Amino acid sequence: MKKILILNGPNLNLLGEREPEIYGSTTLAAVEASCRSYAELLTLAAEFRQTNHEGEMVDWIQAARKSADAIVINPAGLSFHSIPVLDALKMFPGPIVEIHISNIHARDELHRHSIMSTVTTGVVCGLGTYGYIVAMQAAARMLGVLPEGLPEPIRVGPV
Numbered sequence: 001m002k003k004i005l006i007l008n009g010p011n012l013n014l015l016g017e018r019e020p021e022i023y024g025s026t027t028l029a030a031v032e033a034s035c036r037s038y039a040e041l042l043t044l045a046a047e048f049r050q051t052n053h054e055g056e057m058v059d060w061i062q063a064a065r066k067s068a069d070a071i072v073i074n075p076a077g078l079s080f081h082s083i084p085v086l087d088a089l090k091m092f093p094g095p096i097v098e099i100h101i102s103n104i105h106a107r108d109e110l111h112r113h114s115i116m117s118t119v120t121t122g123v124v125c126g127l128g129t130y131g132y133i134v135a136m137q138a139a140a141r142m143l144g145v146l147p148e149g150l151p152e153p154i155r156v157g158p159v
């Protein structure tokens with residue numbers, strides 16, 4: 001069974017508690033529960049983690065080279081400055097889908113330019129916490145493991 005590692009950066013443990021006008025009112029626990037259910041539906045193994053520490057994020061990404069097939073990552077505030085996280089992502093051989101709950105392109109200058117996007121396979125942003133589900137689906141498709149039973153427009157898309 002293929003495995004997706006879903007990683008979350010600093011302060012996302014407070015999701016749903018602060019700034020609901022930007023990030024919504026869904027908690028990270030609810031996001032995790034939804035991702036777990038979706039992984040079951042896709043017959044994928046999934047691991048969901050959050051850290052406030054850059055070094056821990058680097059350790060997890062390094063370890064993922066041996067333990068995961070794809071990464072879905074919301075680097076949060078690390079997106080805009082962390083060369084160590086960028087370098088670790090660069091070394092991961094599989095698909096990496098970057099996700100931001102808010103539309104970072106429509107935000108202030110400080111929150112607009114994710115340096116991670118220079119090495120991630122693709123980026124989902126501005127879709128709220130539903131973006132995690134979209135990111136998982138894209139990762140599963142890139143791994144070639146979307147279930148046969150799914151309708152063709154979802155499983156294959158345009159050809």
Ligand code: CA2
Nearest residue numbers: 011012014015018076077100101102111
């Ligand atoms: O939209 C996203 O998912 C972000 O990655 C969230 C980051 C922000 O720095 C990025 O520009 C976009 C901030 C995460 C901070 O976590 C909070 C959680 C709840 C309330 C306030 C902040």
